[in-house]
Every structure is written in structure tokens, then in C-alpha cells.
Amino acid sequence: MTRSQAGELPVVGQRPAERADAVRNRRKILRAAARLLADGGVERLSLDDVAAAAEVGVGTVYRRFRDRTGLAIALLDEREKEFQQAFMSGPPPLGPGAPPADRVRAFLHALVDRVRDQFELVLVAESAEPAIRYGEGAYPFRHFHLVTLLRETVPDRDVDYLAAALLAPLSASLLAHQIRDQGRDVESIRSGIDDLVELTLGGGS
Template structure:
């Protein structure tokens, strides 16, 4: 499965200091509805069976669309999987930029960092296999995704605002702890719950803030 994706596009600034996603391609209403059905069906099947066990035929049947439509829109299963991940990452960015506090603007930096940690762990709970694939397909792939650059800028901005001494390094440390491979180890090998993990990482991040 290919992991070549640019992720969220940086085209302008926001009050939170984040790059903004590229504008989505305009599509007909019926095409938009089909895309939503396909992504929802794929998400459900990937969660139930794992990405490797799901075929494009499975997704087409569950979504109620023709297989040809699926291939024309997404290319292959790799393209479909990355489209799903891009969609969920875009939703998280929108909540960060325009959503209510504490994840969105209007809360103290420490509270926003904590909300980001919790929200990102929720994303990993739903899309761990896809994030892991995007981060580990090739050496250093995690650092080349647009999503990683976006999350890093957001965390650095909040840590700086909260008085962290070295916000750049702190942001890197936090995102290393939130990498899919590390979280999978904690969740599966160490059997840590998402709630316990979130609590520990939020507590760690708060030690960097004044």
C-alpha cells in the first residue's frame, strides 16, 4: 500500500499558527454522498477486520457503489486508506482551528495541549493501522507527512505560549510519544488503556509549562 501523500497542505496562516488544509476539490452532490458512504464503509470494515483483510469488493458492497466507481475515485486500496486517513486528520485540524475550547482557540495553552493529546489518541484508536502505515512505510516517513508538520507546529506554538524552555524539542518529544508505533506498543504490549496513556502524557506535558 502506498504511503505517498502530502497530507494537509500549508497554504496560509491561521490565528493558531497552523497551516490550512488545501481546499477540497469541488464535487457533485451525488459524488460527495458516495465518497462519504465509501469512507464510512471502509472505516468500519478496516476496524472490524484489519486493513489487509479487506478488499475493494468488500468496500464497494458495503457502501453500495460499483467497484469501477471505487477504483476511479481512489485508484486502489492504498489510495482509499490514505483518503480515509486524510479525511480524519482534516476533521481534527478543523476542530483545532475553529472548534470550541479547549481543543479549539480560547483556552489556556496547557489545557489545549492536553486536549490535543486526548484528541490525537482518539484518532489513533480509530485509525492506528493507517497511521502506522503512513509513518513507517519507509525510513523517516513519519517526518515527511504533512500531518506531522501540522501537529508539530501546533504543539510548538502552544508550548511556546505556555512558557516551555525549549518548545521545539518538547514538541518533538511529545510527538515521538504519540507516534503510532509507540502508542501501539503501550496499548498492545503494555496493555495500557487510552485513558491511562492520555493522563500520563498530559501530566508530562504540563511539567514543561510554567
Template sequence: MNDRTGPQSASQRDLPIVGQGRPERADARRNRLRVLEAAERLFAEHGVKNVSLDAIAAEAGVGKGTVFRRFGDRAGLAVALLDEREQELQAKILTGPPPLGPGVPAAERATAFLDAYLDLLDRHVELFVDSENASEGARYRIGSYHLWHRHLTLLIEEARPDLDADYTAHALLAPLAADLHHSLRETGYDLNRLKSGLRRLAEAALKA
């Protein structure tokens, strides 16, 4: 860790690491990222349900068999894409520049996280809707929800020791449910309005 970030914070020490597995060969990682980037482009242009594995393989410049063996089907590929993007967000939280990363007050980091997560949710809302509705209560069982809840809980404990940090973290994550976000976007809310509203909620809750 470089000097800019200073000592490791509680949120860095205690935050679980997502997506860790066996080491990946460099060429395998390059191919995987090419497929994920191709899927991301095509999903954004045409919608998840309108994109085939054949189209993704062609866009990535690999064989369909490569995609099938690595991801199984379109649903598996969608899960892998969300996992990759969430790992990138976590890396920024752990070691990236402030305010998302260490080096600023906890309340500022919390609002920066909510902003960053809204960007991710808005970019991949169709994938999030599918993931969070895979079964009843799926949103609250997936590892990423527990990860983000833990991150916010630690920041809230630091910013406002007098609050029930566990509950407050759930309350701040509630507006980030994919179904609600999709519904609000469909009824005319733009992303800046959603960010502004959630930021004000967080600032009000965490104001010392």
C-alpha cells in the same frame, strides 16, 4: 469568526492547512464521505487487510468502479480516510470550541490536542502503522507530522517562552508513534492510561 473565540491566535494564523485541493461538487463529496465511512466501519470490524474494495463499495452503496476511480486501491483509500480525519481534527483546532480550539491558555490547548490525537491514533492505529512505515523515516516526512509539530511548537512558545519549543514539540509527539502505541496496547495498556501518562508529561513540561 464569532466572538467566543476572540482574535485569531498565532497558532491559527501560522498553521498550514492540510488536504486543500480543487473545490469538490456536493454529490461527489457525499459519495466520497459514504465510501470513507463504510471503509472506516469495515476496517474497525475486520482489520484493514481483511477488507476488499468490493466489500467497501457494497457497504457504501456504490459501484466498485466508483471506489477504484476515486481512490485507486485499498491503500489509497486508507490514506484518504486518515487525511479526512486529520482535516476534521485540524478544523477543530482552528475554529472549534475550547480547549481544543481557541479561547483557553496554550498549555491547556496542548494537552487537549494530545488527548484528541490519541483518540484518533487509537481508532485507526493499523492505518497509522502502515502510513508511518511506508518507507524509512516516513513518519517524519508526511505533512501531518509537520502540521502537528508546528501546532505544538506555537503553543509551547506561547506557554513557555523559555523552552526550546521546536525540540519540546518533537518530544511530546514521540510517544504518539504508531508502532509504540500499537505495542503498548498489545501489552495491556488501556487508552485512559496512555492519555493520563502523556497528559502528565505535557503538564510537567509546560508548567510555568
């Protein structure tokens, strides 16, 4: 049974219990990677540089994160926890208390901002194999959240597919193209999202 079938929200960054030294190494690596990212952008995120900055062996970084993409996903996970709390328990319309359709719109609007603010890092994360990109990190719980809201508005439709379809336009590669190459502003993208939500929900909105 999947988490979605069991009704359990997958918490970002959740993993099996680790040894204390493994936890310390993970924290050191992520702190070092965050410093390098802040100082020089994603170009600084080579696993060799991160290992040196964290004062751990390169093999330790490779074992924990596999590659640069895995490290990017882990960095995004660390930043995602605050967002998860916002839509789980924060004020409406992003958090509980607003109609489901309003929460869907607020959620997608917030995702535009999050992706825009982390374009380069998200672009690296999106280069992962599909099983990793869509099965780990932020995507599963974002999808689960949308599925939950859609079930309240259009329960007779394929909400699993619709949730994926609503998330698809918010890929970093597409948003970067729209904003940087086409000159779209964020408000026009949000307006398009609102139209997409209205078409998707129909009478359920």
C-alpha cells in the same frame, strides 16, 4: 520559507487545484476505500480491490495514492479535517480560549483517542517512508499546532523539537503495545502525558 515560518497553518488534505474529473475520481476512490475498510478492515485495502469497488482503473489508484500506505494517509486526512476544526475554532480547552498549557494537554489527550479509535489504519500509514510520514497528511499540522502553543509557554526553548518529542509517544505502534500488550488503560496513558507536559513546560505551565 516553510509554512511554519510563514505562520500559516497547513490545512490537512490541501492540494493544488485539480481537474474536475480528477476530483471526482479521488472522491470515488476514497468512498470505495472507506466502504471496504468498514466492511473488512485494513486487509481489504488492496489497491486492486479499491479500484474495482470504485469502478476506476488500477492505474488511476496507483497514480493518485502510490500504494496502500498512501491510501491510508488519504483516508486519515479525510477524517482529520473535523479534528482540525475542533482545535482551531472549537470550544476550549481543545479550541481557543484556554491557557496554552491546558490546550497542549487537551490536544494530546484527544490524539490518544483518535489513534486508539483508528489503530489499524494509522499503523498502515506509519509504515510510510519518513519523508512522507512526517511531511504529509496529519503530522505537519499537528506539529505546527503544538509549536504555536509551546511558543506561548516556553519561547526560549527549541519548541520545534519539543513538539516532535510530545507527539512521539502517540504513535499507533507504541499505543497499541501499551494498551494491547501491557494492559494499560487510556487514563493511565493520559496521566503519563500530563506528567510529560509538566516536565516539558516546567515553569511555563
